[in-house]
Amino acid sequence: MFKIKSVLRSDEKDMVSEFESKIMVRGSEELNDHLAPNALASVFRAIGEKKQLDLLYETLSSHEPESRIIEPVGVYHESGKWYIFGYCHLRSDYRQFRTDRIHKIQLTALSFSKSHGQLESYLQPNSGEKTKIRILVDKDIVRYIKSDRKNYGFVSEKHTADGCEMTFLCRDPRDMFGRWFMMFADYATILEPDWLNDTILGYMNQARERIKKRPQG
Incomplete structure (x- = not known):
């Protein structure tokens, strides 16, 4: 957790302690601080209140950012990038969203449509067929x-x-x-x-x- 806190704002560091199980660092790469504005605050509030998030997200194939409604499970860092992991309503499946492609993040009043497991269980190397x-x-x-x-x-x-x-x-x-x-x-x-x-x-x-x-x- 020390490595994570070193790249966060002071108001985000307190939240990390409370939601420690919702954050993971995979690999040994140096952490960067490229997080969308208020990303952690919005994600953890959504998880705590079990509310959906509305992301204005830029995909590889889109010319303009698109709205994605997700139910966040947690945040992780891998290969020099930060990701929000959650259930995507558009894809009807779990997806990861790179935070440097998020243009805007907003908490909605919509409750989670289903219950979700721990972040670690979804990111295990043997989870899901490859x-x-x-x-x-x-x-x-x-x-x-x-x-x-x-x-x-x-x-x-x-x-x-x-x-x-x-x-x-x-x-x-x-x-x-x-x-x-x-x-x-x-x-x-x-x-x-x-x-x-x-x-x-x-x-x-x-x-x-x-x-x-x-x-x-």
């Missing part, structure tokens, strides 16, 4: 994705004559990994699972249709 993913990335692009890949279940890499082969174990291959892969899809190939290629093609077709329907200036 999918093995292998991709081949052009060597010139590897350095641009090296830091982010840890957030998507990166396991290992192998350099070949064709590029850098990376292996991942991911709990959310279709949405979370698939949309991240779209950021550099023109420089990479999915080796397995084959069905993930169909997912990527689906995203590309959706993007193509949206471009066709764009307002003409």
Whole structure:
């Protein structure tokens, strides 16, 4: 807890002691202080009162921040980033939200729709089924994705004559990994699972249709 308190404001440090089980630090990376304004205060108040939060959140695929209603479970730090972990009503599943992508956070009057377990139980390495993913990335692009890949279940890499082969174990291959892969899809190939290629093609077709329907200036 000392490492966490060292990057928090004085008014947030008191809350950490009260909600210690709701905060985790995973890995040995240095903590940063990039937390959304009043993020901890809002999260812990929501947990204490069992009220939903309204996040104005910027996803990888969105051009503008979108509203996400969540039921927060806790906060954790991993790979140099802070995350709020909670139940997302849009996805009807548990998701993590990077705090540096939160533009606004607001407590609502809506009560939790379900009960939630401890943060640690959701973040255990063996919790939830994982999918093995292998991709081949052009060597010139590897350095641009090296830091982010840890957030998507990166396991290992192998350099070949064709590029850098990376292996991942991911709990959310279709949405979370698939949309991240779209950021550099023109420089990479999915080796397995084959069905993930169909997912990527689906995203590309959706993007193509949206471009066709764009307002003409």
